[in-house]
Amino acid sequence: MTVNWFGNRVALPMPAWAFALAGAAVFAAVCVTAGMILARKEYVCRICGCAFRTRWYRIIASPQHRGDRFLYCPGCGCKSWCARGR
DSSP: OEEEETTEEEEOOOOHHHHHHHHHHHHHHHHHHHHHHHTTSOEEETTTOOEEOOOHHHHHHSOEETTEEEEEOTTTOOEEEEEEOO
């Protein structure tokens, strides 16, 4: 990377770990933002029919299949596939 300060061209070497760290930071920011958006939605338990909202980090960590997420239901107390409501 070359930087031009006051008319002098100075080469600043960028180590590989800095690129990896920047990429990880961008990935984390995107995941957190997506999780916060999805946390606003309600999920409906397929066992008891309870509609609930959950934390963003639980949404990020839960597996997903065709829009359903494997979440802990506060109504029946079990972990099952929950469909996204409104």
